Amino acid sequence: MIQKKVSCPNCGKTTTIFGLPGEVKKVVCSSCFTEGKVTFPKTVSDTGAAIEVSNLKKVYGDLVAVNGISFSVKKGVVFSFLGPNGAGKTTTVEMIENIREPTAGIIKILGKNIKTSFDDIKEKIGILPQEFHSFERLTVRETLEFFSKLYKKRANIDDIIEAMDLGDQEKKLYMNLSGGLKQRVGVAISLVNDPDIIFLDEPTTGLDPKARREVWDVISDLRNRGKTVFLTTHYMEEAEYLADHIAIIHKGNIIAEGSLEELINKYGEGSILHIKNCKTKDAVKFLKDEGFNAYKESNGDIAVKIEHKDRVLEILSILRHECAEYDSIDIRRSNLEEVFLHLTGARLLEGD
Amino acid sequence: MRIGIILASFKSDIKTFVRSKGTLFWTLAFPILLILIFGAIFSGAGEVEYELYVIDFDESEMSELFIEILGETGVIKTKVVDVEEDKIMDYIEENDIKRLIVIPEGYEETIGIVQMGIDENATTNLSFYFDQSEQQTNSVVRSVINSVVINMNMETSGGKEIIHIKDVETISGDFDFIDFFLPGMIGFTIMQTCVYGSLERNTKFRKDGILRKLLTTPITRSEWIFSKMLFQLFLSFVSAVLIIIIGILIFDLTVHVNIFVIAIIVANSFLFTGIGMIVGRFVKEEESAGMAGGAITFPMMFLAGTFFPLEQMPEFLQAFARVLPLYYVNEGLRNAMIYLKTDDTIFHTTIVLIFACVFFVAGLLLTKWKED
Numbered sequence: 001m002i003q004k005k006v007s008c009p010n011c012g013k014t015t016t017i018f019g020l021p022g023e024v025k026k027v028v029c030s031s032c033f034t035e036g037k038v039t040f041p042k043t044v045s046d047t048g049a050a051i052e053v054s055n056l057k058k059v060y061g062d063l064v065a066v067n068g069i070s071f072s073v074k075k076g077v078v079f080s081f082l083g084p085n086g087a088g089k090t091t092t093v094e095m096i097e098n099i100r101e102p103t104a105g106i107i108k109i110l111g112k113n114i115k116t117s118f119d120d121i122k123e124k125i126g127i128l129p130q131e132f133h134s135f136e137r138l139t140v141r142e143t144l145e146f147f148s149k150l151y152k153k154r155a156n157i158d159d160i161i162e163a164m165d166l167g168d169q170e171k172k173l174y175m176n177l178s179g180g181l182k183q184r185v186g187v188a189i190s191l192v193n194d195p196d197i198i199f200l201d202e203p204t205t206g207l208d209p210k211a212r213r214e215v216w217d218v219i220s221d222l223r224n225r226g227k228t229v230f231l232t233t234h235y236m237e238e239a240e241y242l243a244d245h246i247a248i249i250h251k252g253n254i255i256a257e258g259s260l261e262e263l264i265n266k267y268g269e270g271s272i273l274h275i276k277n278c279k280t281k282d283a284v285k286f287l288k289d290e291g292f293n294a295y296k297e298s299n300g301d302i303a304v305k306i307e308h309k310d311r312v313l314e315i316l317s318i319l320r321h322e323c324a325e326y327d328s329i330d331i332r333r334s335n336l337e338e339v340f341l342h343l344t345g346a347r348l349l350e351g352d
Numbered sequence: 353m354r355i356g357i358i359l360a361s362f363k364s365d366i367k368t369f370v371r372s373k374g375t376l377f378w379t380l381a382f383p384i385l386l387i388l389i390f391g392a393i394f395s396g397a398g399e400v401e402y403e404l405y406v407i408d409f410d411e412s413e414m415s416e417l418f419i420e421i422l423g424e425t426g427v428i429k430t431k432v433v434d435v436e437e438d439k440i441m442d443y444i445e446e447n448d449i450k451r452l453i454v455i456p457e458g459y460e461e462t463i464g465i466v467q468m469g470i471d472e473n474a475t476t477n478l479s480f481y482f483d484q485s486e487q488q489t490n491s492v493v494r495s496v497i498n499s500v501v502i503n504m505n506m507e508t509s510g511g512k513e514i515i516h517i518k519d520v521e522t523i524s525g526d527f528d529f530i531d532f533f534l535p536g537m538i539g540f541t542i543m544q545t546c547v548y549g550s551l552e553r554n555t556k557f558r559k560d561g562i563l564r565k566l567l568t569t570p571i572t573r574s575e576w577i578f579s580k581m582l583f584q585l586f587l588s589f590v591s592a593v594l595i596i597i598i599g600i601l602i603f604d605l606t607v608h609v610n611i612f613v614i615a616i617i618v619a620n621s622f623l624f625t626g627i628g629m630i631v632g633r634f635v636k637e638e639e640s641a642g643m644a645g646g647a648i649t650f651p652m653m654f655l656a657g658t659f660f661p662l663e664q665m666p667e668f669l670q671a672f673a674r675v676l677p678l679y680y681v682n683e684g685l686r687n688a689m690i691y692l693k694t695d696d697t698i699f700h701t702t703i704v705l706i707f708a709c710v711f712f713v714a715g716l717l718l719t720k721w722k723e724d
Contacts, residue, residue, distance in 0.1 A: 099564050100723045119570070127568040129561035137371040138364055149360035150569045173371070189565070 004076075005244060007220040010034040012241065038224060048111055050075045050197050050228040051096060056105030058091050058252075065091045067252035068105070073230060073245070075196075078223050080243030081232040082336065084346075088252040089232040090130050093201050096230070097127055110196065123153055126190030130201040130232075133182065136175035140166055140185055143174055144192055151193035163225075164188040164218060180211025187218050197228040204238060216241055236336035248340060255343050260336070265307065267342045268334030273315060275302040280324040290318055306331075353578065357571050361579035362586075369587070380591060383541040384598050387534065402493055402663060404428045405452040407435050412460035418504060419455075427496045444481055444522050450663065451493050452522075454479040459515075466514050475513065481520045489661060494519075530603040535685035536658035538595050542588045542617065543624045543652065543678055548645050549584055550628025554719065555641040567721045577716065581625060588621045612688035612697045619701070619708035620681045626708070627677075629715030652678040677707040 007014045008029040019025045019040040028035050051073040058066040066088045073079040081089050094100040096107050098118045107114045109121045134143050141157065148154045161170050164184050169177060174185060183203050190198050200219065204212040212235075219242050222229050233239055239246050240260055247257045256263055264270070274297075275283065283302055287294035292315065293305040304315055312331065319326070341347060369375055404422065408415050423430045435443045444452060455478060462476040480497060482490040494517075501515045508514065557563050566576060599605035627648060635644045653659070655669060656678035662670050673679050684700030687693045 094564070094723060097564075097568050099567055099721075122568060122570050125568065127565060129564040131561055132565060133560035134562065135364060135368055137368040142364065142367060146360055146364045147569065150357055150566075150571045152570070 004038060004040060004224070004226070006036075006038050006224045007241075008032060008034055009036065009217055009220070040226070048075070049073060049108075050110060051079075051230060052106075052108040052111075053092075053096065054106045056092065056095060056107065057103045058088075058095060058100065059103045064252050066095070066102075069249070069252070069254045071247050071254060071257060073197075073228060075228050076223075076226050077244040078219065078229040078231055078242050080239040080246045081230065081249060082234070082236065082239045082243075082246055082340075083249035084234055087234075087249045089234070089249055090201055092249070093199055093230065093232050094129075097125075097129075097199055099129075123151060123193060124195055125197045125199065126193060126195035127199045128183075128186040128190045128201060128203055131205070132186045134174045134185060134189065137173055139171050139173055140177070140188075141170040143185060144188060147189045148192040153193050155192055155194035157192070160188050160191050163191075163221065178211065179207050180214050183207060183211070183215050184218055187215070187222075191222075195227070197230065198222060199230045201232050202234070203231070204233070204235065212238075236340070240336055246336070248336075248343065250340075250344050256339065263336065263339050264334045267339040269338060270305055270307045271309070271331050271333040273304045273306055273312060273329060273331050275304070275319070275324075275326045275329055277327040278302050278324060279326065280322065283319070283322070283324050283326075286318055286322050286324075287315065290314070353575055357575050358579040358582065361571070361576065362582050365580070365583040366586070369583075379541070379545050379587060380594055383537055383591065383595055387530075387537050387595060387598055388602065402428065402451065402489055404430050404493060404497075405449050406430050406432045407440065407452065407454045408432055409437065409457040410455050410459035414460035414463055414508075415455045418459075418500070421500050421504070422497065425496050425500065428493060440481070441522070449481075449522070450483040450661075451490060452481040453497065454481070463508050463514055466509050466512060472512065475516055477516045477518045479518050479520050481522050483522050489664065528603070530599060530605060531690045532661065532686065533659065534595060534599045534603075534605060534607075535689050536682040538592045538617070539620060539656075539678055539681035539685055540649075540653055540658045541591045541595065542620045543681070544649055545587050545591065546584050546621050546624035547628040547631075547649055548642075549580070549587070550625045550715075551632050551635070551641040551645050553580060554629060554632025555635060555638045558636070559638050563721045564723070573719070573721060577719070581622065584621045584625050585618060588617050592617055607689050608692060610688060612701050613685065615701055616681060616684045616688065616704050619704045622712040623677055623681075623704065623708040624711075626711030626713070626715035629719045630711065633715075633718040633720075652676050655679075657682050677704065677711075680704050680707065 004017050004019065005014060006017055006027065008031065011029060011032040011034070013029055013031040015027070015030065017025060017027055017038050019038065023040045025038045025040070026035065027038050049072040053072065054070045055068045056066055056070070057064070057068045069088075069092065081093065083089050091100060095102045095105075096109070096114070098114050098121075110124060112121055114121055135146070138146065141161070144157050144160060148157060161167055164187065166181070166184060166188060169181055169185075174182065177185065187198075187200065187203065190200070203219070204215050207215065216238065219229060219231065223242075223244075229242075231238070231242060243260065245257070245259055246263060247254050248263070249255070256267060258266065277300065284294045284296055287302075287304055292311075295303055297303050306312060306315070309331075316329075337347065369379075406419055406422075408419065419430050419432065422428050433443075440452070440454065443449070456476060459476050459478075462474050465471050465474045478497075478501070480494060482494070497517060501517060505511060505514055554563075596605075596607050596609075599607060628645070631644050631648065632641065635641050655665070655673045656676040657673060658678065662673050662679070665673065680700045680703040684697060684704055687697040687700060
């Protein structure tokens with residue numbers, strides 16, 4: 001059986017689905033009941049990493065842009081390289097893409113060293129460089145056809161246009177497209193050779209929220225199609241929404257790595273449940289007696305730190321048992337911003 | 353080298369070019385407009401001054417006075433040379449002389465005969481040899497000589513036409529300013545499209561991430577550059593053909609297209625693409641690329657003999673012009689297409705080919721896609 005993590009295109013809810021190699025499975029979102037299909041890859045991915053980076057270093061004069069970092073990216077996941085501007089994200093990804101020469105370190109893609117085998121690797125990767133703009137006066141279809149002809153292995157252009165929802169735009173000149181559509185075309189270009197790994201370097205920078213969401217949907221779809229996506233971003237919501245695995249880079253060093261849950265559990269404050277306007281005396285005591293880290297906030301509300309969402313039901317049960325009176329309850333979860341703040345003492349968007 | 357990839361890139365260039373009205377205008381319509389405007393202005397109009405060779409067979413006080421007055425006009429700089437009468441044409445051809453005047457033996461004596469009333473109808477003919485291809489310059493020199501002759505006639509005989517000027521053309525055929533201008537326009541247009549085209553690829557495409565993108569695709573640097581050269585050559589020949597058609601249809605020009613013309617057009621394309629690549633290596637910003645392109649093409653446009661003959665410029669500028677590649681392109685095209693001077697054509701073509709090899713190879717070596 002193959003395990004696949006999919007996001008609902010309508011509400012964004014992420015679910016894990018199991019299936020056989022090559023199977024197309026019908027799924028229904030448990031949250032909004034949207035129906036969809038999930039295609040499982042024909043071959044079971046081996047346990048080898050899609051990308052392996054060891055002791056990668058880049059030095060410009062006195063400036064150490066990337067400081068001997070090591071990490072690996074599993075096949076079929078969205079790996080997010082998160083960090084503020086100037087942290088070394090693009091330098092790293094461009095060294096992996098063989099656009100920049102590393103000062104030191106080893107990079108392997110699909111088990112092959114890029115120094116010696118990049119010509120072979122080129123056929124298996126798709127890249128959307130940072131701030132990429134294609135040929136202004138070619139139409140969307142002509143652009144895809146041009147890039148497609150550069151490869152031996154070619155995906156069907158019609159399929160890409162359909163998958164990227166570019167059917168209405170295919171005859172428009174690239175220069176006449178909106179920012180979001182241009183980025184979508186950029187992603188589409190990176191798919192013309194049906195690559196195993198797709199590198200997207202800050203694909204949503206400068207886009208409005210709607211256009212950003214459109215690009216997110218495209219990336220979610222790539223994951224659903226079994227592609228490995230290496231995504232660099234400085235937007236924490238982007239990494240939270242899309243990534244299976246996140247590496248946080250700061251001043252050329254990877255300062256934390258793991259899934260969103262792991263990072264938040266390790267470096268965040270977990271989740272906090274707020275009981276608004278609680279009129280029951282001793283509510284804090286009841287909760288503390290049950291082993292919860294509960295305290296009264298300055299506005300009179302009660303805050304309870306929770307490590308796992310299952311414990312919310314326990315709290316509700318205690319409150320009901322004690323006949324506690326309150327107006328409402330809400331839960332605020334720790335996010336990557338807090339993780340970054342905890343790790344660096346700076347906010348993500350001003351971390352550099 | 354994979355032909356399929358090169359042709360795909362070439363095809364996308366053609367589409368991009370045809371859809372860019374601005375590029376179409378500057379590449380094709382602008383040179384045609386320049387030809388029409390300059391052609392109309394200079395085909396019959398006058399110009400400035402110049403060197404005038406003088407052969408004085410009379411060697412008299414009157415002939416020396418005539419030469420002195422010519423020099424005093426400030427427009428003509430006389431240079432007296434000693435040549436035998438039957439070798440004048442050879443001398444002109446060997447030394448590439450544009451203008452020469454011959455004062456015949458008996459010049460002073462004829463004036464004396466009229467002054468003394470011995471023969472009031474006696475005349476003497478000054479022979480003015482000139483290169484028809486430099487009509488605008490020669491028309492000025494001719495009118496200055498004419499004024500001096502009228503004054504001399506007035507001073508010596510009260511206005512009787514003793515001294516006449518006989519015109520002798522030194523190049524067979526009816527050459528005009530447009531004959532001079534059109535080949536220069538071809539050289540200039542190719543230079544412009546190649547320099548700016550090459551600069552665009554190295555700055556705009558770098559800024560837009562296209563070069564970074566291509567670096568990660570199977571297309572090689574040489575395949576990419578070769579496909580761009582194919583497009584530049586296509587543009588060069590389209591421009592040249594259009595300019596020649598205009599020359600033939602509007603100005604009734606006689607143009608000879610031969611292997612040298614084709615060789616110079618090809619070499620010119622490689623030469624200026626190479627220069628564009630070299631500059632593009634050092635100019636990173638798209639905005640600076642236009643200025644850098646202008647810094648290369650603008651001086652060459654005026655100093656390399658595109659619009660005006662070199663000898664209209666001060667000597668130090670003429671010396672400078674002779675190190676500019678466009679000068680050899682222009683001269684080579686003129687000699688190959690219009691004047692049919694084989695030796696000069698071979699010389700200029702060779703120089704252009706050498707320039708092309710040096711600059712294109714240097715451009716290739718300096719162009720890199722990888723970031724630092």
